[in-house]
C-alpha cells in the first residue's frame with residue numbers, strides 16, 4: 212500500500228522546515244490518503260487508515276525523519292550524539308543524517324567537519340573565543356551535492372540552501388555555536404558546549420562530500436549506513452523498484468520512502484519485481500514524499516518527460 216502523509220510546516224527564525232515524514236513524538240505525521248488497494252477495498256482502507264499517525268500505521272516508532280529545509284539565514288553549528296551516547300544520556304536514539312542539496316543561492320555554503328586537527332580542550336576554548344568557525348571545513352555547494360553526516364560530525368546549514376534531510380528519528384541536538392545571535396526572547400540561545408565535547412568526532416577527513424556519478428534510469432546509491440540507505444533516481448522511462456526486506460525488530464514492516472526532487476512521478480503499488488498489475492497509483496511531486504509499505508516492489512513512471520527522486524529504506 213502507498214501512504215500519503217500531511218506535511219508539517221515549522222517556521223523558524225532562520226527559515227522553514229517541512230517535515231514530510233515524522234515519527235517524532237509531538238510532531239507525528241498523520242495519514243491523509245492511501246492508494247494501491249483494490250477498488251472494493253478503498254472505502255475500508257481509507258476509513259481505517261486516514262487520520263492515523265505514522266507510528267500507529269508502522270506499528271512502532273518510525274525510524275526515519277524526512278525534512279525539506281529552506282534556510283534563509285545561517286543555522287547554528289551543531290552536533291548529534293551517536294546511538295550509544297544518546298541512549299546513556301537521553302534514553303533515545305542518536306542521530307546520523309544526510310543532506311541532498313535541491314537548490315542553492317549563489318555563493319551558498321555548508322559547514323561540515325573540521326579542516327584542522329583540534330582536541331576537546333581546543334574546542335571549548337575556540338567556542339569561548341568565538342573562533343570555532345575558523346577550524347571548520349566550509350564547502351561551496353550546488354544542486355545535487357550530497358553530504359553524509361554520521362553522528363559526531365560537526366555541521367551547519369548556511370543561508371541560501373534548500374535541501375532534503377534524511378535522518379534517524381531523534382530530537383537530540385547539541386548546539387555548539389550560534390554566532391552570538393539573540394533568540395526569539397532576545398537572549399542568546401543556550402549552547403551545549405560540555406555535552407557536545409564528548410559527542411564530537413575530532414578527526415579530520417580528507418573529503419566530507421559524497422561523490423557519485425548520476426546515471427539515467429538506474430539506481431545510484433548515495434549513502435549506505437546501518438540506519439538508512441538512500442539512492443537517487445533520474446528517470447525518463449518507467450521503472451520497477453524493489454522494496455527491500457527489512458531485517459529489523461519484530462513487528463517492523465518493510466518500506467520504501469520516495470522523495471520527489473524534480474518533476475512528477477506516478478507510483479503504483481501491487482507490483483512484483485518484474486511487472487506492475489496496474490493497481491492504483493499516487494502522484495509524487497517535487498517537495499513531497501510517499502511511503503510504500505508491505506509491498507514487494509513499486510512501479511514508477513515519470514510524468515511529463517523526466518523526473519528525479521530519492522528512494523530511502525532501512
Ligand SMILES: [Zn+2]
Pocket residue numbers: 289291308366
Ligand atoms: Zn543536524
